[in-house]
Amino acid sequence: MSQFIAVLVDGIVYSSWLFIIAVGLTLIYGVMKILNIAHGSLYALGAFTSVTLCGLWFNAGLPPMGSYLMLLLSAILVGLVAGPVIERGLLRFMYGKDEVVLVLVTYALFLILEDLIKLIWGVDPLFITGPGGESPYSLLGNFEVAGLTYPNYNLVLIAVAVATGGALAWALARTRSGKLLLAVIHDREVSAALGINVGRIYFVTFTIGAMLAGVGGALTAPTVSVVTGMGAEVIVLAFAVVVIGGLGSLPGAALGALIVGLVRAAAVHYLPEVELFSIYFVMAVVLILRPKGLFSGAEVRKI
Amino acid sequence: MKLDRTSFAILAMGAILLIAGPALPSWMVSMLNVSLCYGTVVLGMMLLMRNGIVSFGHGLYFCLGAYAAGLLDQMLKMPDMLLMVGAAVVVTGVVSAILGLLLAKYRDIFFAMLSLAFSMILYGLLVKTASLGSTDGFNVAAKTVAGFAVAPESQRLMVYSLAVVFATVSAFFLHSYLASHQGRLAGAIKDNELRVEYMGASVMRAVHRNYVISAVLAGIGGALMAVNIGHIDPEMTYWPQSGEFVFVAILSGTGSVFAPLGGALVFEAIRSFAYEYSPNTWQMVLGITMLLVMIFLPGGLWSLFTRKREG
Numbered sequence: 001m002s003q004f005i006a007v008l009v010d011g012i013v014y015s016s017w018l019f020i021i022a023v024g025l026t027l028i029y030g031v032m033k034i035l036n037i038a039h040g041s042l043y044a045l046g047a048f049t050s051v052t053l054c055g056l057w058f059n060a061g062l063p064p065m066g067s068y069l070m071l072l073l074s075a076i077l078v079g080l081v082a083g084p085v086i087e088r089g090l091l092r093f094m095y096g097k098d099e100v101v102l103v104l105v106t107y108a109l110f111l112i113l114e115d116l117i118k119l120i121w122g123v124d125p126l127f128i129t130g131p132g133g134e135s136p137y138s139l140l141g142n143f144e145v146a147g148l149t150y151p152n153y154n155l156v157l158i159a160v161a162v163a164t165g166g167a168l169a170w171a172l173a174r175t176r177s178g179k180l181l182l183a184v185i186h187d188r189e190v191s192a193a194l195g196i197n198v199g200r201i202y203f204v205t206f207t208i209g210a211m212l213a214g215v216g217g218a219l220t221a222p223t224v225s226v227v228t229g230m231g232a233e234v235i236v237l238a239f240a241v242v243v244i245g246g247l248g249s250l251p252g253a254a255l256g257a258l259i260v261g262l263v264r265a266a267a268v269h270y271l272p273e274v275e276l277f278s279i280y281f282v283m284a285v286v287l288i289l290r291p292k293g294l295f296s297g298a299e300v301r302k303i
Numbered sequence: 304m305k306l307d308r309t310s311f312a313i314l315a316m317g318a319i320l321l322i323a324g325p326a327l328p329s330w331m332v333s334m335l336n337v338s339l340c341y342g343t344v345v346l347g348m349m350l351l352m353r354n355g356i357v358s359f360g361h362g363l364y365f366c367l368g369a370y371a372a373g374l375l376d377q378m379l380k381m382p383d384m385l386l387m388v389g390a391a392v393v394v395t396g397v398v399s400a401i402l403g404l405l406l407a408k409y410r411d412i413f414f415a416m417l418s419l420a421f422s423m424i425l426y427g428l429l430v431k432t433a434s435l436g437s438t439d440g441f442n443v444a445a446k447t448v449a450g451f452a453v454a455p456e457s458q459r460l461m462v463y464s465l466a467v468v469f470a471t472v473s474a475f476f477l478h479s480y481l482a483s484h485q486g487r488l489a490g491a492i493k494d495n496e497l498r499v500e501y502m503g504a505s506v507m508r509a510v511h512r513n514y515v516i517s518a519v520l521a522g523i524g525g526a527l528m529a530v531n532i533g534h535i536d537p538e539m540t541y542w543p544q545s546g547e548f549v550f551v552a553i554l555s556g557t558g559s560v561f562a563p564l565g566g567a568l569v570f571e572a573i574r575s576f577a578y579e580y581s582p583n584t585w586q587m588v589l590g591i592t593m594l595l596v597m598i599f600l601p602g603g604l605w606s607l608f609t610r611k612r613e614g
Contacts, residue, residue, distance in 0.1 A: 272431075
């Protein structure tokens with residue numbers, strides 16, 4: 001029984017993490033039809049930036065609690081710097097090209113960003129720890145479930161995931177810009193003809209998507225050693241999540257994250273040999289049975 | 304079979320590379336060897352791209368071919384180069400024939416994603432298989448060719464010659480296949496599948512056949528790579544490896560069977576030199592090259608040659 005609860009808790013924590021990473025990817029795909037491989041690099045950028053900012057914060061002798069602010073700031077920085085640069089500098093020249101070509105463009109971008117990270121931060125693993133060993137991961141203390149101890153930081157992950165999903169769902173359904181966004185998703189040309197500034201919507205969407213990738217990276221940084229190549233690992237996981245849920249679907253990303261998170265947690269606890277295998281197995285099965293993912297509506301056929 | 308100019312050129316290229324082998328400096332032999340292995344895989348990528356399909360999981364067959372070769376050595380104690388390649392052909396042929404039944408229905412990014420999922424499944428399996436060395440993989444050594452023992456000092460040259468032979472034969476057959484009735488369907492499928500169906504050809508069957516051919520080519524490339532490097536690990540089916548094949552295919556273009564072989568050589572040259580002079584920016588060089596090629600040369604490097612000929 002306690003093992004079952006452990007699977008549940010681990011699964012939910014892992015799902016929240018996956019959702020934070022995947023939601024930006026699905027948003028960008030939904031609006032811009034770009035399956036953004038560079039999302040993994042933006043995630044890594046968020047992690048590396050937060051190492052630097054938290055390091056500065058700790059070294060300045062400021063109260064350790066403020067390191068959470070630094071995590072948030074890193075994500076915002078990544079979004080506001082990398083997002084606009086990539087969208088204005090490269091992607092806007094590519095709109096209207098084939099989806100596969102766009103994947104390849106972001107793959108090239110991924111290669112470039114990977115090395116950019118190496119150039120800035122070097123190739124050695126980095127950690128977020130203050131001079132006294134403080135880390136945002138352990139600062140908040142622990143909680144106990146069924147005799148197992150978990151860091152409270154996991155609750156932060158869950159809260160951020162729920163808040164992000166809720167905020168996006170609300171913004172899409174209830175705000176003016178959200179409705180404009182939905183119109184663009186539905187038909188880009190007609191929206192443009194009706195006076196919606198499609199270029200601006202793309203710009204904002206990509207910036208928000210990049211910021212969400214940065215949030216994922218910044219929140220992950222305290223829990224792992226930050227190394228080059230972390231983006232490559234994460235992007236396939238994020239692909240699995242959004243493909244299972246249905247590309248471009250917000251509830252799909254949530255469901256995909258939940259499925260992958262629980263499957264992985266179950267595998268880790270009951271059958272550790274199949275941990276990675278299980279995730280991609282689920283992805284393949286979903287693609288075989290429902291090629292467009294679990295949350296795909298009927299496709300409007302355009303002649 | 305009718306022999307055209309390109310077929311002769313392929314055979315001539317193979318003969319020249321074979322004869323020149325002993326005279327070439329060893330760094331050049333290594334570079335040519337790796338490019339021939341890559342080139343063989345990318346021949347298959349090119350065939351798929353002619354159908355308008357991009358696979359983001361061809362590392363699967365590259366890796367399967369390599370592991371088939373490696374297991375022949377490790378488990379069956381038959382370290383024969385020809386048998387290794389044969390094993391790779393059989394394994395990749397069977398696996399792709401099965402997976403192809405599913406994949407042949409998919410297009411665009413869904414094809415890319417499903418093939419990616421399959422390759423990552425193999426990765427997940429290999430990483431956790433302790434008996435095959437998990438993430439470390441294991442060493443592969445080929446000691447005989449068709450039963451004849453090869454002296455250790457001539458081993459490198461033998462591996463190289465074998466790569467030349469297989470790449471040449473693959474290119475030769477792919478070229479005549481592309482010129483055949485069946486092969487020409489590829490371009491038609493890319494343009495308009497519905498028309499192909501109305502003409503009485505089965506798109507499913509054609510895509511399936513092309514997928515199997517491309518997988519077998521990737522398997523041959525993988526087996527050759529295994530004997531060439533002498534070591535195999537699960538990274539061969541990790542997605543950046545598949546991405547590299549896509550990269551070379553984009554760089555080369557699909558104009559001719561020479562394109563993938565030449566493109567692989569250019570890729571290997573970029574990689575070697577970039578790696579030599581700035582090990583931390585070689586990926587950046589690749590990425591920028593890829594962007595430039597996609598923007599300015601959508602037909603790949605090969606389009607440079609065809610343009611000249613037309614003009």
